[in-house]
Amino acid sequence: MRYISTRGAAPTLDFRGATLAGLASDGGLYVPEAWPTLSRDEIAGLANLSYVDTAVAVMAPFVGDTLTRDELRGLCEQAYGRFAHAAVTPLKQLDHDQWLLELFHGPTLAFKDVALQLLGLLFERFLTGDNEGSLTIVGATSGDTGSAAIDAVAGRAGIDIFMLHPAGRVSEVQRRQMTTVRAPNVHNIAIRGDFDTAQALVKAMFNDAGFSRRFRLSAVNSINWARLMAQVVYYFYAAVRLGAPEREVAFSVPTGNFGDVFAGYVAAKMGLPVARLVVATNVNDILHRALSAGDYSSATVVPTATPSMDIQVSSNFERLLFDLGGRDGVALAGQMGGFEASRAMRLTNAQHEGAATHLTSASVDADGMAMAMRWAQEHANEVIDPHTAIALAAARRQTLNVPTVTLATAHPAKFPEAVERATGMSARLPKRVGDLFEREEAFDTLDATFAAVSDYIAARATPRS
């Protein structure tokens, strides 16, 4: 399996190369050269498999010959062995045709663990025996990505991680999940600024070719193909349990950077009978405007109770536009260049119509979110988090006549205030997070300047040998 860039000008890589690179050198994103497919019989055969065996069957074609099947199985056993539920991603029935797929049983209580636990192991495996020195992961987080990434790489050989968060603007649970992890390769930085400022500093470091090469920078956000690959698995796992391939299944996905829902699109391309993918957004609705009217134009971000969806540019949307636009890297590079210059673009007819065959979108406001939380509590005795509630509200607006699965992306206890406001219930942290509030925190606070942050990293990271 080879990986090509959506902008057509970066070297073609194998799975190992695409995983270690993260972003392509032409500014594009890596995608498989062609979608592998599973036959109806192969999909039917998944119905009796454990999560780990499903993961091996679904991911093996993407991994190609960079890992043996046994090596891949070993990494999956290690990654998913840390989940608190034997099914890893269990389904819960809410009413006759609405279901929840619980993706928050990993160590940091958000769906990002499903992909990042595996990614941490892949990095370590691919760096073994490679003598170019450590990999330096640099990222910015508004909450969930930072804690999941830190948990996934803490103590792993050959990797240093520097995670920037906006000082005072992540929840206490989220901050403590990052800052109480004590491992010599984990470096938490609180930036005097907001999330966009932290993100811009990270981009500036990647764009500084000398710095980026010297410290071998790599990314763990969902531009990394390996993360999306790991998320394709649970679409298969859930759908076969609800009757696929005989029966079609729909999914509703709380969407920010378009990574999770793009994994559902990949599952459909691989042959899974997905009746519909509902792209659920909050009032930051650039994706809803793009999918319903072809208008991809970025506005200012409005902060909401669903911070992981407070986004005005969805990086992974580029992967969809590439696939629907005839996989023409030169044309897409032009289209994205136009967007980067003017913060606005129109989808082509092929992109707009192609998207409509798989995707439906909906934008849900704070009232719709609170109503969905109350409905889940009153009708199914389920306390759900605000992100999940946005997607459940969007799912309940559809008339699909097939089982509809809402992806439950975070444990409600990560967002206790919003849960309590909507339902009056207090969401308790599960026992497995332990004494989070007693553990000592470690982080440094820095000014939001390139010099302050790059000097800090240069003093602590291992240069390429």
Ligand SMILES: *Cc1c(COP(=O)(O)O)cnc(C)c1O
């Ligand atoms: C990251 C996140 C999302 C958005 O997922 P994308 O892949 O960025 O679309 C939704 N809900 C929660 C809880 C998240 O942490």
